[in-house]
Structures are given as C-alpha cells and as structure tokens.
Amino acid sequence: DQQVKQNSPSxxxxxxxxxxxxxxxxxxxxxxxLWYKKYPAEGPTFLISISSIKDKNEDGRFTVFLNKSAxxxxxxxxxxxxxxxxxxxxxxxxxGGYQKVTFGTGTxxxxxx
Amino acid sequence: DTGVSQDPRHKITKRGQNVTFxxxxxxxxxxxxxxxxxLGQGPEFLTYFQNEAQLEKSRLLxxxxxxxxxKGSFSTLEIQRTEQGDSAMYLCASSLVLPVGEKLFxxxxxxxxxx
Numbered sequence: 341d342q343q344v345k346q347n348s349p350s351x352x353x354x355x356x357x358x359x360x361x362x363x364x365x366x367x368x369x370x371x372x373x374l375w376y377k378k379y380p381a382e383g384p385t386f387l388i389s390i391s392s393i394k395d396k397n398e399d400g401r402f403t404v405f406l407n408k409s410a411x412x413x414x415x416x417x418x419x420x421x422x423x424x425x426x427x428x429x430x431x432x433x434x435x436g437g438y439q440k441v442t443f444g445t446g447t448x449x450x451x452x453x
Numbered sequence: 454d455t456g457v458s459q460d461p462r463h464k465i466t467k468r469g470q471n472v473t474f475x476x477x478x479x480x481x482x483x484x485x486x487x488x489x490x491x492l493g494q495g496p497e498f499l500t501y502f503q504n505e506a507q508l509e510k511s512r513l514l515x516x517x518x519x520x521x522x523x524k525g526s527f528s529t530l531e532i533q534r535t536e537q538g539d540s541a542m543y544l545c546a547s548s549l550v551l552p553v554g555e556k557l558f559x560x561x562x563x564x565x566x567x568x
Binding site: 344349376381382383384385386389429431433438439440441442443444445446 | 457484486488493494495496497498501503508509544546548555556557558559560561562
C-alpha cells in the first residue's frame with residue numbers, strides 16, 4: 341500500500357525556470373509532510389516541511405504547497421539551479437511521535453544549464 | 454565532521470555470509486533509525502531506537518536481521534545468512550526534534566551487494 345506517491349519519476353527543467361514536483365497521499369491522518377533531496381552516493385537531506393494545518397511553507401527558493409482536499413502537495417523551486425539536480429522524495433511520518441517515515445518513490449530532477 | 458557516519462560505505466558478500474554495519478549518529482541526537490533503500494524506491498523504515506531501547510521493528514526486518522545500540526550511542530545492524538534480496542542501500546539516520554516534527558539526518562549509507 342503506497343501511501344505516498346510520486347507519479348513522475350523524472351523531470352527536466354531549464355536553469356532559471358520553475359521546477360514543480362508533485363506528490364499525492366492517501367492517508368488523511370498525516371500530521372505533516374516533508375521533502376528530502378538526495379544526491380548520488382549520499383543519504384537523503386531534509387529540505388522543507390509543512391504542517392497539515394497550513395497550505396504553504398516557504399524557505400528561500402523552495403515553497404511547498406498543500407491541498408488537503410485533493411490530498412496533494414507540491415514542491416516549487418524557483419529559480420531552478422543546476423545544483424538542484426537530485427532525486428526529491430516526498431515523505432510523511434506516521435503518528436507515533438517519531439520518524440517512521442513513509443517515502444514516495446522519488447522524482448529525479450535535472451536542471452539543464 | 455559532526456554528521457552521521459556509516460561504515461563501511463560498500464560491502465560485497467556471498468550469499469549465506471553474515472555482515473555487520475555500523476552507524477555513528479550525531480552525538481546529541483538520542484533517536485536513531487535504520488532505513489533500507491532499493492533501486493527505484495524511496496527509503497523504507499526498518500527500526501528505531503530511543504537511546505539504547507529498540508522501540509519498533511518493521512515487518513521488513515526478518516529474524517535474520519538484528520540491530521543493537523548498546524550504549525545509546527553507535528548502532529550496529531547485522532544480517533545473518535545473507536540472501537540476494539538483501540542487496541540494497543542501508544541508511545542510518547539520527548534525529549532532532551523541531552517545532553514542526555522531527556528532522557532526520559541521514560548518513561551516506563552502506564551499499565550491500567549479495568552475490
């Protein structure tokens with residue numbers, strides 16, 4: 341049962357343009373959502389999070405939007421930079437008070453110079 | 454370097470052999486996690502420690518797998534009688550609690566190949 345889904349395995353964007361990565365979820369009990377970024381041969385790195393009581397969270401070039409009625413969230417990166425090229429995972433922790441996190445399958449972003 | 458450290462980075466073994474991985478978390482973090490990632494998938498939760506206590510184990514963690522955190526600091530993950538299906542990246546993470554949930558800090562992982 342894939343509770344967090346990323347349906348686009350890859351995305352290519354020109355440098356300077358906006359990157360939009362999408363994520364859908366099925367469990368309406370998730371309290372908050374996370375985005376992680378992963379470079380090859382490295383572990384995932386936390387990028388940004390959003391509480392389920394909010395619909396937007398912004399951190400510099402990164403903004404996450406949450407649409408609870410659609411059970412959908414998206415990560416916007418603007419402007420995109422070549423260093424943003426990585427795999428991006430959408431994730432959500434279970435409600436156990438610790439990080440038993442369900443990750444999506446990831447979207448590989450390539451930012452073309 | 455104060456990040457999460459994992460050793461070894463790569464391990465190649467023959468089917469049926471035992472392997473052990475080590476994780477050194479960030480020193481002030483009292484929560485430690487093991488995840489496993491296979492090709493084309495996101496990381497999957499394996500187990501979680503609060504200090505030295507192992508508080509949850511995923512059903513993915515068969516009885517061939519054992520994890521310990523003897524003094525609440527470093528942790529080891531042992532796989533006995535390895536199978537080809539165990540081939541994966543094994544990720545360790547430690548965590549810091551934030552106002553909005555926790556933040557996991559992952560190590561670079563141990564890539565296991567079972568031949």
